[in-house]
Amino acid sequence: MHSVQWVDRGLQLNVRPLGEGGRSIGISRMSSVQLPSGVSTLWVQVRGTAGVSAREGQFRLRRGDWMVLERDSRPTLQADRNGICVGVCLSSDTPGALGKGDTPLFPGRGRMSGSDMQIAMRLWRRIGQAADAPGRTRDDLRPLLLHMADLQRGIAAQVHLCPGRSLGRKRHVLARLQCARLFLEGHTDRVVRIGELAELASLSYWYFSKAFQAVYGESPQACGARLRLERAANLLRDSDMIVGEVAAASGFENAGSFARAFRAHFGACATAYRDSA
Structure with a gap:
């Protein structure tokens, strides 16, 4: 079952394990939210800024930024004095709501246009409005997830560059590489070793280096x-x-x-x- 929570005016929300389904969350005006392990999340910054602290590092979301984090990220988000950030927390089985034929969401971040943000907000509100409706299903999440997948089409286009014999394997490798790339973006205050990235991606040193170069056109060091x-x-x-x-x-x-x-x-x-x- 899906639920909606909003925290405001400096309050803090500690999200418990979700079980089946998900949860819509909004934070504003110095409030914060902390997510447990086993929860995938996607976020849209609507106004102001928000700080993100996760396994992948430290990030700053500004108006129009979106971010997708995988289930082991355990992020903490805090909005600034004028910030509004909305998101959806997904249990491990919920991304299947996209369907087998759809492109999955990948870890990563980017920016969206004003019109895309309006669409995302409308779909996010629709999830909240349907939360208490009788007979609702996880398909209520599908429009928003598909919208976010469309925003990630540039990332998804790199699947064919990944090593692997099957589409599922290629997508798995790309998701692991995206986690490593986020780690680099979140740790720009130091030099990150390739071995550290390979371990994070659960790939061998050689396999990771070769796949990273093939997908992004530059080495992890570069x-x-x-x-x-x-x-x-x-x-x-x-x-x-x-x-x-x-x-x-x-x-x-x-x-x-x-x-x-x-x-x-x-x-x-x-x-x-x-x-x-």
């Missing part, structure tokens, strides 16, 4: 370095941190190595980049 440089660029643009502090916050051992890497990637030194930004 992807991690690029994401850390993009974090540094954001810090230069949006904060008052000095260049040395930005380098340390982006996982570089010293200012010299950061300066060389930043110039090679952006074609300008960090100071010039900040001035132009």
Whole structure:
């Protein structure tokens, strides 16, 4: 059975294991929610921002961002003073509501247009309105899940690049790779070892490295370095941190190595980049 909960004005919600079905959740105005293991989640940031702390790392959701986390993520979300974030928590059997012929949801995050967010909100409200209706089924989740799957079509298009003899195996590998990619995005404050990513994805070192390169067109090391440089660029643009502090916050051992890497990637030194930004 599906249920709906909303927390507001600094309150905290600790979600218990769901059993069969799922739960719609909304958080706003400094409130927070903590999810247990065994629960997959999808989130849409409607207004303001929200902080996400999960096994995959630390993230900041802004208006129009969406995020899908797998069942072992155990995320905690907190809305800012003006933030509104809505989501659906899914028990392990609920994603089957999409149907065998449909593309499943993959871990990941992205942005949606204003019209897509309006559709998502309408479908999310429809789940809540149907929560107490007699004779309701898990199919009430299907329209929202299909909408989110459509937003993930860019991710799903990479399935054919994954190793594996069957479509099911390819999708499983892509889901594991997406978890590792999220881990890189959530840990841009340090260098992440490939062995750590392979263990997270439950794949061998060699198999993981080969599959990651085939799907994303860059090695895990190159992807991690690029994401850390993009974090540094954001810090230069949006904060008052000095260049040395930005380098340390982006996982570089010293200012010299950061300066060389930043110039090679952006074609300008960090100071010039900040001035132009």
